[in-house]
Amino acid sequence: MRYLIRYIFTCFLCLILSSYASVCFAEIYVEPSQTMVNQTVNINAGSYTYYQLQLPVGANFTAKFTVTQGGLDKKVDVLLLDSINFQQYASGNQYTFLKGTAGLIDGIGSYSVSIPFSGAWFLVVDNQRALLLPRTVSIYAYATGSAFSSNSIASKQSLERFYNWTQQQFTLPSFDVHMGHCGESNAFYSPTKNQIKLCNELVEEVTSKGLNGVVPFVLYHELGHAVLHLWDYPLSDNEDVADEFATVLTILSGQQNEAFVAANWWASGTEQKNKAEALYKIYTNDRHTISPQRARNIIGWLNNSDNLMRRWQKILVPKMQTQALRELDAKNDIWIDRQFIGTELSKREQLNTKDLASMENQKPIDQPTRDVSLSASQVDVQKALRIHNTHACGACHEVDKATIIASSYKDIAQRYRGVSGAASTLASSIKQGVKGQSYKLGMPPALMMSDDDIRIVANWILLQE
Secondary structure (H helix, E strand, C coil), X not given: CHHHHHXXXXXXXXXXXXXXXXXXXXXXXXXXXXXXXXXXXXXXXCCEEEEXXXXXXCCEEEEXXXXXXXXXCCEEEEEEEEHHHHHHHHCCCCCCCCCCCCEEEECEEEEEEECCCCEEEEEEEECCCCCCCCEEEEEEEEEECHHHHHHHHHHHHHHHHHHHHHHHXXXXXXXXXXEECCCCCCEEEECCCCEEEEEHHHHHHHHHCCCCCHHHHHHHHHHHHHHHHHCCCCCCCCHHHHHHHHHHXXXXXXXXXXXXXXXXXXXXXXXXXHHHHHHHHHHHCCCCCCHHHHHHHHHHHHHCHHHHXXXXXXXXXXXXXXXXXXXXXXXXXXXXXXXXXXXHHHHHHHHHHHHHHHHHCCCCCCCCCCCCCCCCCCCCHHHHHXXXXXXXXXXXXXXXXXXXXXXXXXXXXXXXXXXXXXHXXXXXXXXXXXXXXXXXXXECCCCCCCHHHHHHHHHHHHCCC
């Protein structure tokens, strides 16, 4: 129920903020969080190490530990203490730990707890049970909650720019983009959720090494999975195809350097690491090509980019937005097939002309009701489409088929066919919003559309057959 309420609120808000309509019906979400500890330490036998953290009340605190080297075993004790109990612990006196945060870690362990009050907290890793040998421990700890919302603003803006660019370039349904902790350094696209997920662990790993260009390439890779799935093309789950698609997009967007950075990152692994990766892929059915080969593939595509782009434009041009096609046609790259682009643009112009001719043969527009001012002019189909796209009507509706959210335009046109005053009635529904009927979630009122714009869109919908 809370997701339904959030969806309806989002739709309503999007109509108010129509200048941001391109991202309104996609959920661009960045987890409000802060990484507190990301470090590997050696802890001598008979000693402990600690980290002082400032945590707000209600924050969800997660800590993960991996003991990579030890003596006869790989065991350490862990604790989370408030400042008073940490003083007791450090003095060798009796202390009380936060419930759920203390215990023996044998190789790998983790916990997640809610912080009961604000203040200084101490994350302790204790190797005092060891008599002779140190323990090497990797510690990763982070906190999530509304107190960290300001940390997510810049990341969300970056993801919104990424999403907007995809919508400006291609005609495709909306999809969600999430960023947050995943428990691993990764990114992935979920067809069932229609969501790209970018993991904080991956972003932190590459940015800590100064490899910021890896992140755009990874997003383009996951976008490859997403758009090929949404276009119902084969090989949408093929990792090499997604890498090739990502390389194409870096060229199309003028970000070839990011592709080189990503290739260098995958090529930088040691022989031992590459062998471990190969074994991991065998046992986990990981479908990615092993990292050194991925690097060679990407560099090979970049060095032979003209042939790469000639092949892919046959797939992309029919799916590109008209303005993006015109901008591509204006470039000077030798791989651009101007005849192919010209044919596609001409085809679209003919379809628009056909729509206009169809409109001229329609019956006169119904007289307006008092609350919706309709002009007597015929509908300009191109203008109707611009209004439609500006207000993100296509985020819920499709022309030919119903979605899980709303009826198709053809179904709506059929419902109103032969009804007296159809244009006025439909325009009134768009303006005032709809509850129930065939709309599964209802439709909020079009508060940011003018009466004339509503009239134009309503009459365009009624043309659909």
